[in-house]
Amino acid sequence: MSANDPVVDVHAHVLLPALQAVVQAGDPEGFAAAADLETRRNGPESQAASGAMIRERFAKLTDLGARLAAMDATGVDVQVVSPSPSHYYPWADAELADRVARAASLATAELVASAPERLLGLGLVPLQHPSLLVGALEYAVLDLGLVGVEISSGAGDVELSDERLEPFWSRAEELDAVVFLHPFGCTLDERLDRYYLANTVGQPTENAVALSHLIFSGVLDRHPRLRIVAAHGGGYLPAYIGRSDHAWRARPEVHGCRELPSSYLRRLWFDSLVHDATGLRILVDAAGADRVVLGSDFPFDMGVEDPVASVREAGLDASTEQGILSGNIRSLIPALDRAVTR
Template sequence: MSAPVGRPGAPVVDFHGHLAVPAAEAIVAGTPGLAAELAAEQRAHSPASLAVNRAQLERLRPRLTDVSARLADLDAMGVDAQVVGPMPMHHYWADPATAARLARTVNEAVAAHCAAAPARLHGLGTVPLQHPDLAVTLLAEAVGELGLHGISVSTTVHGRELADPAHDPVWRAAEGTGAVVFVHPWGCSLGERLATHYLGNTVGQPVETAVALSHLIFTGVLDRFPGLRLVAAHGGGYLPTYIGRSDHAWRVRADARGCAEPPSAYLRRMWFDALVYTPRALRHLVAEVGADRVVLGTDHPFDMGVGDPLARLDAAGLSPADRAAVAGGTALDLLLKGHPR
């Protein structure tokens, strides 16, 4: 990796970029599963929000698919390297044959996109968590054959929690290979209640992440797989902000004690991106989880992302060591120490 654009020192790494894969979407076009997924999306958003989303996707298409456009954006942000994952539409309703085809198409596209600028772009793929045995096979292909650093997953799997024991084989395989598991919500299970004024994203997605991570903590998944390298988008949602309530429940209620340690202890076993928008929120996140557990995140190139990650990092007023960790040091540890190649 080269030095940061316009800055001396270690590389600046954005851990949260997205790639659109039209070939994958063509596989599910016209299917009943996609129709049901789109119907749920329509119920969860107002007509105005749906119109804005459609226009945004059309406008951003080059930046979601073209390597040169992505690199130009990174240069403008002062970012040296980006972790690129698929848009988080995993289609967990798909049958095994369709799911395998989808995952391989996405993973090959991510690998090819990153191979066009290997010093700067580092890929995450997808696996069909609804079919855990197949997911284990495809995870091995993604990491071992395509050279991806791990996978992106949503916060639920067609109504099933990430913490469901059915997924244990996938977490075991990810732990064994050192694969990163990037938890990124898509949609909101609260549906129509948050359909107005884009609340399904602004409020719903942080809720989804907090709920998914809480399940993973309270059910003991992170006790069973202590080496699992989970990275949570959007600063982990609301969980780091109100983790004290989780600790209190763990202490005073036996029915809440499904994990070996207080829930806050598990925040320092996960990683979180810094996409929390305000200097105060970023300082709080670092205080709760440690700078060695925070990576930059831009959500590139969407409108809920940010184009000035370094300015926002500087505004937080962290110590030089903590700033360096968030800017790229923590991400480099994740990318380089766990990668098999």
């Protein structure tokens, strides 16, 4: 590992199988209903294919040696690991949701502690219960030493513009905590239940909707030091941000934010996982060369096997490429050098 310029993958997952048993035991009916909803949203064909994929990649999701070997093979020095998106909301009640979020954070911290020179971690917070968020965030960051938390694009009636989240945004800002926006599922439901549209179309749609709630509601005006990084390159929003700017100019009800929506892309971070060289260049142009960081979605099939090669294939200039691979992460995680033992 380079002491000065480690290659850091901000989008890598860990599977925590024990949590599923905890949730299932805590609320069997809710667990069954959520599983049924997921099947309806994805369709049985995609559910079966996803199950086979998870079994094939189970070692990389759960075994430290397999993870480190895969990182070494692709030149990734450090992973920022987050729980595989299955946040058990919005249906889990307050007690169960808080218990599961804290258990996920603890399990992630234990994984990080097993390889502190190679791993950083993100915990979970129960987004559907806004009053619990600050406590779960502090537990993850202050008690366990994680660099932040992962959230989905919404939870039931809780959108990211919800005023009940203000204390969470304030505390995340105070703690310099990373907030990793990674959707789980898609609220378009059965419209996307074939051809794996629930993922291929649904995930970038959810990213775009969630980021739009953050921008148009003024969250980023009120909390300018938030460290939010969007998975999947922010979905559809960066490439089509001109329509948001037009709406801001044309419609009076859009002025919940002070400036043009496009200006807020440069207050966010985005991972590089857009699956397309042209798309990565568009993202860099929209968000700024210093706001894109490496992301692989390790080790899922909708990720990339070699994220470093994917960035290099985009034909970016050397400075931009180096920033994505290693330099820009320092603005997102200022304590990188202190957090990772070399």
